[in-house]
Amino acid sequence: YFSGTHSTNFLLENLKNRAIIRVSGTESSTFLQGLITNDIRHLDHGGPGMFAMVLNKAGRILYDTLIYRSTPETFLVECDRDILPELRKHLLIFRVRKKISIDSLDSEMNVWVVFKANGPTGEIGMEKSPGEVIICQDPRLRDLGCRILASKSLDSGQICQSLGQCSVVEDTYRSFRYGLGVGEGIIDLPPTKCFPLEANCDYLHGLSVHKGCYLGQEFTARTYHTGVVRKRLMPVSTGGEIPDKPDVTVESDEGKNLGKLRGVAGKNALALLRIDPALSAKKILIRGKEVTTKKPSWWPQEVPKEKPSHGFMEEENVDKATKERKRPEEKPRIPFSCSVCSMSEKCDYFGKNPPFARKIQLTEDSYVMVDPFSPPVLDSRGKSAERFLILGAECCDCKRVVCRGSECSFFYTATFCTECVRKRLKEFPLEVQTKIRKQLQAA
Secondary structure, eight states, X not given: OOOOOOOSOEEEEEOTTEEEEEEEETTHHHHHHTTBSSOGGXXXXXXXXXXXXXXXXXSOEEEEEEXXXXXXXXXXXXXXXXXXXXXXXXXXXXXXXOSEEEEEOTTTEEEEEEEBTTBOOOOOOOOOOTTTEEEEEOSSOGGGOEEEEEETTXXXXXXXXXXXXXXXXXXXXXXXXXXXXXXXXXXXXXXXXXXXXXXXXTTTXXXXXXXXXXXXXXXXXXXXXXXXXXXXXXXXXXXTOSOXXXXXXXXXXXXXXXXXXXXEETTEEEEEEEHHHHHHOSOEEETTEEEEEOOOTTSOSSOOSSOOOOGGGGOTTOOHHHHTOOOOTTSOOEEEEOTTTOOEEEESEEESOOTTSTTOOOSSOEEEEXXXXXXXXXXXXXXXXXXXXXXXXXXXXTOOEEESOTTTEEEESEEEEHHHHHHTGGGSOHHHHHHHHHHHHHO
């Protein structure tokens, strides 16, 4: 099955917490394209695999995946084994009438990783055996080694023998991955709890900003083009004294909240941290124990606080009206932060009559921004008519600021936060109660 051409001492581990879903059929590529953050068409040009995330409609991470193309019409989707049924169900919901099959290969294939503790593995000389083995350089980072998807009939001895000098290890890769600052699976990326840019999806080659629409694209694109990413997953060195309990608060020596612990493996850990405060803190503490963090070497040299504009706004064929469009920069932008999901953004207006949306009056005071992802359209007089986004408003009951996400608010003549709408459910008309229940269940 293999032909090893290296004498380097590799580490080989069976990733027992990873599993495979097969998506096959004539429309499989188009189907996946509408559900993932990356551009599946990259695999048309010979790429063996890619990293991508599956989001919900609010732009939050549901599942992280590695996707491999085994034949022109067949894709193997690697995911966390614990959510394999949920991911398969999610894919089946969106299949509708497309001519594709979605099958679990959990009982047929194992996922292995081969890596070096002190650097990239380089290219591994293995021959691909159809139906038996797929080997792929990890598309996120070269330091993460290579993935091997193999039939369960192949054991570690057969794989290791073909690699030359190879040591079979257990429970080693997770600590190695944490040392690099890379999250993987539902422990590190709990579903609906974080956003793709916070998980470094952009730095790990898992995000395409030019591919077009996909589920959760609008919020992700706005954040990429105009937003500030204040928190990201970062490596933490613990000294091996920290219990592996996720969501423990990470603090500075001054008692300031720096973020949340995601997981611990050996002397390495992973945490979602506020970048600038964490890097500038004199001491970082987890449950009173001092730990350290650093900016991963694979991050850009200067982590941009604000993403530059890309895409259609830089195309040569953009008309003059689009190029000359101006945001009202002379006025300070208004901070907006949802009290439920903590989504934060800066908007251009608060009130009922946004000046950049003529002849439009909102029913309540709202936080409004010019849509950075849509070019302006021209009205009948040839003047620019801005498109805008309503980020959120105050709950008409408790006055908390909430965003328009279905997990945070419900709108019926006015905005209600989900907590208040639950309390007052029976006060709404029956047909509205039905809509509320459906929204709360979906959220």
